[in-house]
Amino acid sequence: MKEKKSKSINSLRYIHMLDRLIFPLIIVKSIVQVASNLAIVLVSTNLINQMENNVEKATILKVAMLGVLIIFALKVLGSFTNKYLVIRKNACDRNYNFKVGDKALEVDFPQLENRKVDELKQHIREDNNWGAGILSIYQAFESLVQNVVTVIGNLVVVLPFFLNKGIYKSSYLYLLVILFVVITVISVFINSKYLKTYVYKVMDQMSHNVKLFFFFLFDGAFDYKSGKDVRIYQAQSLIDSHVGKGELGYLKKQYSKLALASGIGSAVEGIGAALLTGGTYLTIALLASANSVIKIGSVIRYASCLSTLVKSLNKLTEDITSISKSLERQGSRMQFFDIEEVLEKGNETLELKADEEFAIEFKDVSFRYDPTQEYVLNHISVKIKKGDCTAIVGLNGSGKTTFIKLLCRLYDPTEGEILLNGVNIKKYRYEDYMKILSVVFQDFQLFSFGLGENIAGSQLFDEDRVKSCIQEAGLEERYSKMSKGMNTSLYRNLDEEGVEVSGGEAQKIAIARALYKQASLMILDEPTAALDPVAEYDIYTRLNEITKGRTTIFISHRLYSCKFCERIIVFQDGKIVEEGVHKELLERKGLYQDMWNTQVQYYMDAVMV
Structure with missing residues (x-):
């Protein structure tokens, strides 16, 4: 409970920091709106009392004109405040969403592939499905403040009436007031405290059990790229078997619970409202009849204000529950903002000029994606110099792409170090290091x-x-x-x-x-994977010309690219097993030769080998 409360407070504090004017504007708007409503009641009932007392028409007209001016001024101020508030809220909402997007772009790459972060992204999506945006918090807070101000304002009007002991000439009037309070409390408790809490509980249960349904609805059904496969392989029935019978059945059951709870809540609220409205006017009428001094206008004033006060009390508890739940649902985004950096980032400046010599060295580097998994790379030691054109080859899963991820600082090595001109690349400014890389990923x-x-x-x-x-x-x-x-x-x-x-x-x-x-270093990870052999030959012929003099690394399990390279490094099971040039490796009759012999037939029509 304390943890939830702390997270809610942090969410509210963060949202307030986005625009410090919005919450004060909401308070001002609520005060102006309540003052306007009360002014209408007070002016109109005062005019009725003056007419009942046969006050001069000129005086009544002056009071009416003054009242209209006050109401007009409050309405204009309220309208201006509301328009200004809407603009700021929408701007803040966009700013908030941009911050989420910016954070997603800034998160270290290992975190993007982290299972817990992936679950957090799903949690954010589920919360958004139930309206967890920043506007929902503003709306709940606005309703809360308005009802608080309404209660206070109307209480100020009706309290003197109930504190007047002269109106209580019979004990049954005391009992009537007590009964009125009891009905109010019961109605508020049943509708707001119990039913609303139950509704939110059902919604939370649904949020964590319909992932497949929402994935299908938003990521599958409307994706034109997957639509081709769905139709060619007639996968509609397969999808329906997973989504339709299980998830939709569950959704139907949960929505039935929501409908029942909401229906009961509406019924209780309607009955309570009818009893309270009738009880309000009956109470005021009986109390007024016990005191003949009270005028007709005053009766209408007290009855109207008391009825408004009770309704606002009823909504107040709903608002507290709503804002609490809205802030709680912001917790997933707050967690997202709090994702920590996992890559070590130094502060040394890195500037490589076009004619400047440099060397990149993997020094006994080993890596695994998770401490519980096996190593993907094992004790890799290799040096790449300026101007080198190097090919990294091997079968699928041999560690080639992981090697590049480490070189690109998408991950840090588990063991060993990667050096640039003798300096660990972790010590350079991350932004500077990114500038020397130009990569085509697989x-x-x-x-x-x-x-x-x-x-x-x-x-x-x-x-x-x-x-x-x-x-x-x-x-x-x-x-x-x-x-x-x-x-x-x-x-x-x-x-x-x-x-x-x-x-x-x-x-x-x-x-x-x-x-x-x-960039100083160009990396091409399977750059021709989607090309046929003829097109692949053409692009590699072009790349051979383009990359002359540039430091280039090719990663491929299709070996024709290697003929253009001055150096070939062969990976197998996360280790370097062979190294040399094309002709040398063919003569060694190792893994490289086996791979070449398997693939060479595909290039016979494209070029003479």
Whole structure:
């Protein structure tokens, strides 16, 4: 309980820090709105009393005009405050969501692949399904403050009436007031305390048991990329067997519970409201009849204010439960913001000039993704110098991609160290180290932005440089068919006029992006995996020309790329088992030769081996 309370307070404090004016504005708005409502009641009932007392018409007119001016001023102030508040709340909501996105972009890569972080992302999604956004907190807080101010304001109006001992001329009037209070308390407790708590409990149970349903609904059914496979393999029945019978059946049962609880709550609230409204006017009428001094306008005033007071008390407990639950649901986002860095990041400046010599060395490096798992890399020692064109080859699962992840500082070695010019790469500023790398990953990602933006990685780019990279990557034929040129959007996620590119075309775009960066070290992880042998031969011929003089690392289990490389390193089971040039490795008759002999037939039609 203390932990939940602490998390809720932290959430509220963080949200307040986003915009320190919003909560004060909510309080001002609530005060103005309640004052406006009370002014209408007080002015109108006062006019009724004056007419009952036969006050001069001129005086009544003056009071009416003054009252209208006050009400008008309060309404104008309330409207202005509300409009201004809505603008700030929406801006703050966008800012809050941007912060979540920024945090996701800044989280260290190992955390993105961490199972607990993945569960946390799912938890955030589930909380959002129940309206856990920042606007829900503002809404709950606004309702809470307004009802608190309403209770206080109306209590100030009606309290003098009930404190007047002169109206209690009979003991049954005391009993009537007590009965009125008891009915109010019971109604508030049943509807707000019990039923609302039960509803939230059912919602929480649903949140953690319908992951498959929401995955299907949002990630599967509307994904046009998976839609092809669903239709070709008629997988609708397979999906229905997992989602329909189990999850939908569970959802139906839980929603029935919600409907029943909400229905009972509405019924209790309706009965309570009817009893309280009737009881309010009856109580005031009986008390007024016991004191003939009370005027008709006063009776209406006290009855109206008392009825409003009781309704606000009823809503007040609901608001407390709502804001508590909303803040609790923000806990998942607060946890996300608190994700710690796991990569060691130094502060040494790193600047490599184009003509500057450098060397990268893996010094007895071992790595495993989890302390409970086996090592993926075992005691790797290798040195790569400026200008080297190196191929890293091996069967699937041999550790090639993990080797690159360590080189790119996506992970830190479990044992050993990686040196750049004799300095552990952990000691350099992370941003500086990233600048020397240009990488085409095996599972690279293109964005649903313009072609030029994708290649440059920025909204601002050098068009001539982009065109040069397009040509070098062998994309000029596809580019010539793009009606908007560099402004052509890739895919249709954000632009209905966007173009779909094939796997091979996407890889060429990724290669063009790597070329555009002009980094000191270029890494190509399976750069031609989506290409046929003829296209692969063409792209490697281009890359051979492009990478001359550049420090380049190719990672591949398709060996034709190795013919262009000055050095080949062969991985097997996380270890380096062979090293040399193409001809030497063929003569050794080891793993490399076996892999080559298996693949060489696929290249016979493309080039004479």
